[in-house]
Amino acid sequence: MKKNGQIEVDSQNIFPIIKKWLYSDKDIFLREIVSNACDAISKLAHLNLMGELDKEPDKARIDIRVNKDEKTLIVSDNGIGMTAAEVEDYITKIAFSGAADFIEKYKDKTDGDCGIIGHFGLGFYSVFMVSDKVEIETLSYQNNEKPVHWTSDGSYTYEIEDGQRTQAGTSIILHINDESAEFLDENKIRQMLNKYCQFMPYEIYLNSEGKDDEKPVNNTNPLWLKAPKDCTKQEYEDFYREIFTDFNAPLFWIHLNVDFPFRLKGILYFPKQSNRVEVMPGQVKLYNNQVYIADNIKEVIPEFLMLLKGVIDCPDLPLNVSRSFLQNDRDVQKISKHITKKVSDKLHSIFKQNREDFEKYWEDIAPFIKFGCIKEENFYDRVKDIILLKTINGQYETLQEFKDENNGKFFYVTDENLQSQYIDIFKDNNMNAAVLSHAIDAHFISFLEYKDNEFKFSRIDSSVDEALKSTDSEDESSYENLVQSFKTAIDDDKTTIEAQNLKSKNTPAIIIIPEFERRMKEMGSMYGDMFKNQPVSETLVINTANDIVKKIDTLNEEDKNIVCKYIYNLAKLNNKKLTAEEISEFTKRSTDILQLIFDK
Numbered sequence: 001m002k003k004n005g006q007i008e009v010d011s012q013n014i015f016p017i018i019k020k021w022l023y024s025d026k027d028i029f030l031r032e033i034v035s036n037a038c039d040a041i042s043k044l045a046h047l048n049l050m051g052e053l054d055k056e057p058d059k060a061r062i063d064i065r066v067n068k069d070e071k072t073l074i075v076s077d078n079g080i081g082m083t084a085a086e087v088e089d090y091i092t093k094i095a096f097s098g099a100a101d102f103i104e105k106y107k108d109k110t111d112g113d114c115g116i117i118g119h120f121g122l123g124f125y126s127v128f129m130v131s132d133k134v135e136i137e138t139l140s141y142q143n144n145e146k147p148v149h150w151t152s153d154g155s156y157t158y159e160i161e162d163g164q165r166t167q168a169g170t171s172i173i174l175h176i177n178d179e180s181a182e183f184l185d186e187n188k189i190r191q192m193l194n195k196y197c198q199f200m201p202y203e204i205y206l207n208s209e210g211k212d213d214e215k216p217v218n219n220t221n222p223l224w225l226k227a228p229k230d231c232t233k234q235e236y237e238d239f240y241r242e243i244f245t246d247f248n249a250p251l252f253w254i255h256l257n258v259d260f261p262f263r264l265k266g267i268l269y270f271p272k273q274s275n276r277v278e279v280m281p282g283q284v285k286l287y288n289n290q291v292y293i294a295d296n297i298k299e300v301i302p303e304f305l306m307l308l309k310g311v312i313d314c315p316d317l318p319l320n321v322s323r324s325f326l327q328n329d330r331d332v333q334k335i336s337k338h339i340t341k342k343v344s345d346k347l348h349s350i351f352k353q354n355r356e357d358f359e360k361y362w363e364d365i366a367p368f369i370k371f372g373c374i375k376e377e378n379f380y381d382r383v384k385d386i387i388l389l390k391t392i393n394g395q396y397e398t399l400q401e402f403k404d405e406n407n408g409k410f411f412y413v414t415d416e417n418l419q420s421q422y423i424d425i426f427k428d429n430n431m432n433a434a435v436l437s438h439a440i441d442a443h444f445i446s447f448l449e450y451k452d453n454e455f456k457f458s459r460i461d462s463s464v465d466e467a468l469k470s471t472d473s474e475d476e477s478s479y480e481n482l483v484q485s486f487k488t489a490i491d492d493d494k495t496t497i498e499a500q501n502l503k504s505k506n507t508p509a510i511i512i513i514p515e516f517e518r519r520m521k522e523m524g525s526m527y528g529d530m531f532k533n534q535p536v537s538e539t540l541v542i543n544t545a546n547d548i549v550k551k552i553d554t555l556n557e558e559d560k561n562i563v564c565k566y567i568y569n570l571a572k573l574n575n576k577k578l579t580a581e582e583i584s585e586f587t588k589r590s591t592d593i594l595q596l597i598f599d600k
Contacts, residue, residue: 040079489564
């Protein structure tokens with residue numbers, strides 16, 4: 001037997017669930033009821049624009065009053081108000097949205113959603129997360145309507161009767177429960193208003209212990225609402241400080257202003273990096289019609305853009321019922337791609353119009369760009385032509401410029417102090433290398449090699465080839481005694497020893513570690529995998545062109561042993577940091593060398 005029916009919802013069962021599980025943070029209740037107050041004012045304003053009002057409404061405002069003695073928190077607006085029937089519909093019927101009802105009713109006379117925030121008809125119930133009892137005092141804008149008073153203790157019952165309000169609008173009176181006493185603290189409320197309501201469209205005033213704020217606690221006209229051409233450099237920097245309390249001026253910014261195919265406004269700032277070693281996270285605040293939603297929502301803000309700071313206001317975002325997270329939607333992907341494109345366009349614009357400025361910014365923006373390339377290959381495709389490499393000569397070159405200058409070879413250094421010996425060899429022979437010292441560079445090098453087979457990076461201490469080896473021919477058979485002297489002195493089977501005629505005469509010896517092995521060990525150390533304890537092949541290359549090395553064979557066995565060990569320690573010192581034990585041995589050996597000199 002076939003039968004059709006209608007699903008019934010038992011408010012006794014669902015209401016406690018809504019109160020407990022709809023919102024992840026209790027303090028969101030303030031955002032919800034202040035947002036409802038903004039909607040009430042917006043509705044009245046649009047009725048006025050349509051000629052539906054008999055008189056001009058008073059200046060819009062929202063008042064918040066905290067009374068510790070009475071344990072109440074009151075949010076009042078001078079908006080549209082409600083009739084008794086509307087209270088029955090909008091308050092007592094779960095998920096019946098007054099905002100949606102208003103938009104539907106006047107859809108032929110209004111443009112879009114009129115800037116109205118609410119959609120699901122559930123936000124009001126968040127007040128019961130912090131309240132033992134909630135009252136509503138409301139009076140409709142319509143003439144001859146009576147004020148209404150509604151009361152509920154959070155159960156499935158309520159009382160409704162004539163109220164006392166004399167001015168159109170609504171007051172929500174929260175009787176804060178003992179577990180939520182923190183919401184009777186003025187500083188706590190001010191902090192919440194600054195977080196959730198900082199840019200709401202109507203002025204909000206806070207009253208505590210009988211003292212009224214003389215100025216609103218919010219900025220009703222945030223800079224992102226202005227056209228970019230009307231904004232000054234000072235305004236952009238002041239707005240940045242207002243939001244992020246960062247007294248370092250941003251490097252530059254991108255002002256987003258889109259009306260089609262979706263509505264999107266915002267400002268993204270490129271902050272000055274305070275740490276040149278780690279990738280410092282940023283903060284991108286997401287708003288919906290000037291109502292704060294959350295920070296760094298990855299569905300809208302690509303992960304790499306979260307290194308920036310800024311605000312994005314998009315009324316077209318498909319939020320879920322708790323207005324905290326996004327629903328999966330193709331439009332969200334379009335918004336994300338558009339933001340990425342605008343960022344790459346801005347970077348190209350700066351590079352082309354003023355490369356000198358771009359180079360000044362590079363050390364700060366390089367981690368962001370490199371991270372973006374690794375995370376999103378389409379971003380790399382957009383910016384690959386403006387990626388710079390800083391050279392050991394202090395100049396900046398694009399990948400292509402560096403490649404052309406160095407015949408396709410990409411030598412690099414990771415620590416200019418530690419690898420200074422190798423850098424000197426390069427400079428003495430008019431050779432160049434890139435400085436890649438940031439934590440992200442190891443990943444970025446691997447990414448570039450994956451993207452383009454023509455990119456092959458080698459650290460300058462990874463091999464002895466034409467970059468370091470002299471072209472002068474010598475009898476290598478004469479090196480055997482020299483190599484044996486070092487083997488005897490060092491007495492370490494793990495270290496390979498060979499003699500080479502290097503281009504620079506100033507360096508007695510260098511240590512070489514193969515590029516692949518070193519990378520695997522470094523990656524293992526980062527991720528804690530099996531390769532982190534894997535030993536690497538270490539080769540001591542003795543420079544036969546060095547004057548000290550040439551005289552080693554003239555020394556007696558004891559002195560030869562001291563000098564060989566000292567040269568080995570010098571080479572290690574220029575390759576990696578010595579252990580405490582090695583430092584102690586190096587100090588003792590330095591004393592021995594001094595003793596040798598004075599004994600002469």
